[in-house]
Amino acid sequence: MHRITIVGTGFGALTAVKQLRASGVSADLTVVSPRPEYVYYPGLIWVPSGLRTGEDLRIDLARFFKRQRVNHVAAEATGLANGGRTLETSVGPINNDGLIIASGGRFIKKLPGIKHAITPCEGIAAALAIRDRVRAMDGGTIAMGFAGNPNEQSSMRGGPMFEFLFGMDTQLRKEGRRERFKLVFFTPAERPGNRLGPKAVNGLLKEMARRDIATHLGHKLKSFSERQVTTEGGAFDADLILFMPGMTGNAWFDATDLPRSPGGLLQADAQCRVPGFPRVYVAGDAGSFPGPDWMPKQGHMADLQARAAARNLAAELQGQEPTATFRVELLCIVDTNDSGMLVGRTERFNIVLPSMRLFHWLKRAFEWWYLRQFR
Structure with missing residues (x-):
């Protein structure tokens, strides 16, 4: 065998x-x-x-x-x-x-001071750390961003950061605390989320503006400290930093x-x-x-x-020629904790549907459907 x-x-x-x-x-x-x-x-x-x-x-x-x-x-x-x-x-x-x-x-952890940032997609412990830090805060600035691998820009996972960003805004509003917090989104890219397609980028930036989320875009990151994000375009204060580095x-x-x-x-x-x-x-x-x-x-x-x-x-x-290939397909719902924007992209089309509650519940339904096969 x-x-x-x-x-x-x-x-x-x-x-x-x-x-x-x-x-x-x-x-x-x-x-x-x-x-x-x-x-x-x-x-x-x-x-x-x-x-x-x-x-x-x-x-x-x-x-x-x-x-x-x-x-x-x-x-x-x-x-x-x-x-x-x-x-x-x-x-x-x-x-x-x-x-x-x-x-x-594996996330690239070479940026000076990166120990001061939480990388959300490192796992459950990181997500729990975010939960606990935010619960303990009475206000302040929460900065969220991502970067790519400088030698292979496609080796990155930026999508979840939009979800953490919009989800945090929704969470703080539901808790009646949003006015005490400033949310800042940062990335070296001038048009964040470009892999989702041009329409999606426009939609994401419009949503940030609608939610009063500040942006710091198009500047290479230099370092983090306990209370600050420093880029080649300047520095800004942050009481909590969430950052998704590039992958290797x-x-x-x-x-x-x-x-x-x-x-x-x-x-x-x-x-x-x-x-x-x-x-x-x-x-x-x-x-x-x-x-x-x-x-x-x-x-x-x-x-x-x-x-x-x-x-x-x-x-x-089985002694046969391996001929199977895979289709390249991006399919995601950019969730906000109570709604979501649907994005689909293949080499033939790029679809972006505006945020609605239905997509949030579809994402939750997919989670149930996907996980049941392993239970």
Whole structure:
């Protein structure tokens, strides 16, 4: 029986598991991650307001793994050997006949003073820290922003910051405290959210103006301090800083000979293969894929890439040519805690629908629908 190893328990990894089984693969499946759990990162935006708790978003994968006949190894990947046929881990080597790397990306924490900022999408602990800090504040300035990877601008996850921003505004208004706070949005980009499309950028900036959110755009970031954000265009005070830096590859990639993109991600082809490493695939934030410069780093895109990777690996193990590719598709609802703007983009069209309550409830319904498959 063939042995397949999957690194990670995020969107791409779990979708790869499902797709492999759906493709009729009867291989011995091993998933490697520190814990047998899945954290639904899109729901982190609702933690500061109390719409979600950390445990609402943490899914124990024991039953899912049992249904899918998966062996979970609680470990961290540390390297590769034998041309990819051996995954080195913190608990020892794991041999495979096929490998899918879906271990996500890593935020670049090199900006001076970045320790003074909270990175919201680092996980549940970060979202809870935001909740607790805001609850303890009687007023002041909350600054929120994001930046990209200077060597690979597409390696970024800026979308959630708009949701934290608008969600914070909604939260403070519902609490009757908004007049005591100043919200500032900052980013080096002159037109933030450009990957969503021109119409979306205009809509986001209009929404910021409507909500009386100040902006500091188009200036390269220089540093953070406990009470200040400094850019090449000047500095401004901030009592709480939320910042999403650009992304790069996992640290363990450095201990391998896997080909890297300029931004440090794993290089991939249109079939999600890692060039030069037979039957080694990558999906999600860990990879750099061919496509338009607006290709998103989001769970939906990771799912599409993981399906292609799993289909191709299954084909190879059955002696067939791997031909599956993935469509490039951005699909999201920019949520505000009680409404949302729907954005869709492919290489053929770009749709932006204005904010309405229906989209907020659709986002919550999707969360329920998506998570039930892992419970």
